[in-house]
Amino acid sequence: QITLKESGPTLVKPTQTLTLTCTFSGFSLNTRGVGVGWIRQPPGKALEWLALIYWDDDKRYSPSLKSRLTISKDTSKNQVVLTMTNMDPVDTATYYCAHRSLEVDAFHYWGQGTLVTVAS
């Protein structure tokens, strides 16, 4: 079955760069149409899509955050990495990675999420 799990720091300081890793199993990021995305949710607030990487290494970013985000993949390790630069307290959120399939352009499988707090 498909599983995803996020890992990374729980606390970062303002202006630092956040690096999160999504480790997945049950699918291959070499399969046509497959993608892995990142979504975040500040405490008590709505979901916000951040970035997605496709099987062919095509990358998509949220326009409002594009200048701060980089997404990459390591198919040999079944991992997707998201970096976000210049972190600010407003970036405090639970960060999720999620699977996007060829057949359904939606996020069906999600990781458990990881809470990242930005504070000095």
Add this chain to the structure above:
Amino acid sequence: DIQMTQSPSSLSASVGDGVTITCRASQNVAIYLNWYQQKPGKVPRLLIYDASRLQSGVPSRFSGSGSGTDFTLTISSLQPEDFATYYCQQSYSLWTFGQGTKVEVK
């Protein structure tokens, strides 16, 4: 950017009630509209994709309709486990979520 607006932001209902949530896109998204359910402290769950297709395992009391810019999620008879926050999401051009609709106990 495509913006998604849900209404209402919250609603109160009782078990057995019919509930309708509306989602409006700032431009045409065809049928590329998904609905998710999220309970407190839990991961979002995909309910409906492509506006009206029920995800496997989702109860038939959930249904979706619409195309273009206007969409609805309907719960025909609210069950205790349905009290949650619901999000729409467009996948026509990148991905954008609505601000959520919280369904609370009346």
